[in-house]
Amino acid sequence: MNPIVQMEQVTKHFGKQEVLKGISLDINEGEIFGLLGPSGAGKTTLVKQLVGLEVPSTGKNKVFSIVMPSLDVISKIGYMAQSDALYGELTARENLQFFASLYGLNGARQKERIQACMEIVQLNDHTDKQVSNYSGGMKRRLSLAIALIHEPKLLILDEPTVGIDPVLRKSIWESFYELKKQGVTIIVTTHVMDEADKCDRLGMIRDGHLIAVGTPHALKESMNSTSLEDAFLSYGGGN
Amino acid sequence: MRVIALVKRILKQIVRDKRTMALLIMAPILVLTMLHLVFNGENYKPKVGFVDLPTALVEQLDDADEATVNLYETTDEAQTALKERDIDGYVSRSGTSLQLTLEGSDPTINGATMKWLQESLKSLNPDSSAAMLEVNYLHGSSKMSQFDSFGPVLLGFFIFFFVFLIAGVSFLRERTTGTLERLLCSPLRKWEIVIGYVIGFGIFTMIQATIIASYAIYVLGMMMEGAFIYVLVITLLLSLTALTLGVLLSAFANNELQMIQFIPLVIVPQIFFSGLFNLETISDYLSWVGPLTPLYYGADALRNVMIRGYGWGEISFDLLMLAGFSLLFMILNILALKKYRSI
Numbered sequence: 001m002n003p004i005v006q007m008e009q010v011t012k013h014f015g016k017q018e019v020l021k022g023i024s025l026d027i028n029e030g031e032i033f034g035l036l037g038p039s040g041a042g043k044t045t046l047v048k049q050l051v052g053l054e055v056p057s058t059g060k061n062k063v064f065s066i067v068m069p070s071l072d073v074i075s076k077i078g079y080m081a082q083s084d085a086l087y088g089e090l091t092a093r094e095n096l097q098f099f100a101s102l103y104g105l106n107g108a109r110q111k112e113r114i115q116a117c118m119e120i121v122q123l124n125d126h127t128d129k130q131v132s133n134y135s136g137g138m139k140r141r142l143s144l145a146i147a148l149i150h151e152p153k154l155l156i157l158d159e160p161t162v163g164i165d166p167v168l169r170k171s172i173w174e175s176f177y178e179l180k181k182q183g184v185t186i187i188v189t190t191h192v193m194d195e196a197d198k199c200d201r202l203g204m205i206r207d208g209h210l211i212a213v214g215t216p217h218a219l220k221e222s223m224n225s226t227s228l229e230d231a232f233l234s235y236g237g238g239n
Numbered sequence: 240m241r242v243i244a245l246v247k248r249i250l251k252q253i254v255r256d257k258r259t260m261a262l263l264i265m266a267p268i269l270v271l272t273m274l275h276l277v278f279n280g281e282n283y284k285p286k287v288g289f290v291d292l293p294t295a296l297v298e299q300l301d302d303a304d305e306a307t308v309n310l311y312e313t314t315d316e317a318q319t320a321l322k323e324r325d326i327d328g329y330v331s332r333s334g335t336s337l338q339l340t341l342e343g344s345d346p347t348i349n350g351a352t353m354k355w356l357q358e359s360l361k362s363l364n365p366d367s368s369a370a371m372l373e374v375n376y377l378h379g380s381s382k383m384s385q386f387d388s389f390g391p392v393l394l395g396f397f398i399f400f401f402v403f404l405i406a407g408v409s410f411l412r413e414r415t416t417g418t419l420e421r422l423l424c425s426p427l428r429k430w431e432i433v434i435g436y437v438i439g440f441g442i443f444t445m446i447q448a449t450i451i452a453s454y455a456i457y458v459l460g461m462m463m464e465g466a467f468i469y470v471l472v473i474t475l476l477l478s479l480t481a482l483t484l485g486v487l488l489s490a491f492a493n494n495e496l497q498m499i500q501f502i503p504l505v506i507v508p509q510i511f512f513s514g515l516f517n518l519e520t521i522s523d524y525l526s527w528v529g530p531l532t533p534l535y536y537g538a539d540a541l542r543n544v545m546i547r548g549y550g551w552g553e554i555s556f557d558l559l560m561l562a563g564f565s566l567l568f569m570i571l572n573i574l575a576l577k578k579y580r581s582i
Contacts, residue, residue, distance in 0.1 A: 081417050081421060090248065101243075101244030
């Protein structure tokens, strides 16, 4: 398998505060990779580096074998931030149209993509509603639809299912598997253990250190624990 | 094209936000109407030119501290000085009586000059009344009101103020809601964001300026000697400056309230140098600030067109300065966006 993301000895500090401490990580094509860790562990800083919004203090990030940030690579990544970056005054369709045109998607193709993405997040009945009237969960799903609009080969999702009920969460994960089948690589950050269990591989982050990488099964096995939660705690304790 | 997508989105947002749109258009109209109804008018030391007057008369008139007197050989010289605004008016002989020619664009100055001359003449010769004085105007007329004189400055100021505030706040929101970050995760270039904002708001500002200027001129009857199109060009450039400055300063504000805090720091001082108050009575410690403020040029150009009826020749320098300010602020904006994405 080809690594689609390569992080090489990446550190990041804001002033004196060190947020990422020497992270090296390869993420392979076509896998769903979960970044698991408590709030403030550095997950968001890490993914922001992968989308080009942050630059490492030392080390480098390569995405599609190109050192980030690079505008060519940026257009191949779908990113969903932790906060819903939506224009409340506009309808869902107008939001999607706007972002689609930023990626050069226009006309019939744009229409088709909007329809398809809204179906994935099950919002197709609310396409022409003004976003300020959306509920929290609907906004989250619309953000996801926007991240999908230009059919990115790499999808980076920062806590995508916060505020989404279990039924919908399940269906969203089904769509992740569907995308994976189409060859899309997905990176998700989460602090929810049962969600982490659904990933192909996991990276556990704590205080800016990458404390363990492996399949959920292997991580549990190596710590002799039945749940990821226990495994996470034992890794953290052993550090 | 990506810029067009951005422009379309901004226009849609403005149209959806009815209240903001109303503020941009109605607030200046309301304030101008109130000023029109309210305004009245202070002590000024006139600068007067004397053309070929008897030496005795000049000596007697020149002794007072109340006016600055310049001497000219011919009427043409005085006329040139008047056009350059070196003097507020000049006194010349016309047959047996005296003739006063005023620059005329500021009623306060007209009044002060006339009053000084009439009083000085009276003290020289208590018998003859001031009736022997004949008054002419280079611009304006005796009918020009305070509102006509301040109107162009206020028109420029309100457009500047509201565009600054609304463009600043909408860009601030783009930052605080995370949409700016989202834009920078797309292939949109930094300059495209800035240009998109300039065009999007520029289109709206054109409409705003047309409505407000037409209202002031055709409904309130503000004095209008020059061509309307010049007024539009000036207000457009002035609002571009306001827009780019607003967007730039929004980078230093964390919320809407902090944006409002820039008003007393950045907007209000510009009023002092806009020509609303006489620039020559400002203390030397401060007077150098004027040429650094965009409104200084905008207001000067608007007065030149609306009161003096001038055209390209006289306003091109002001327009150039405004365009320069916009360009400078745009470049700084692009540099400020580096904080969010280094490329």
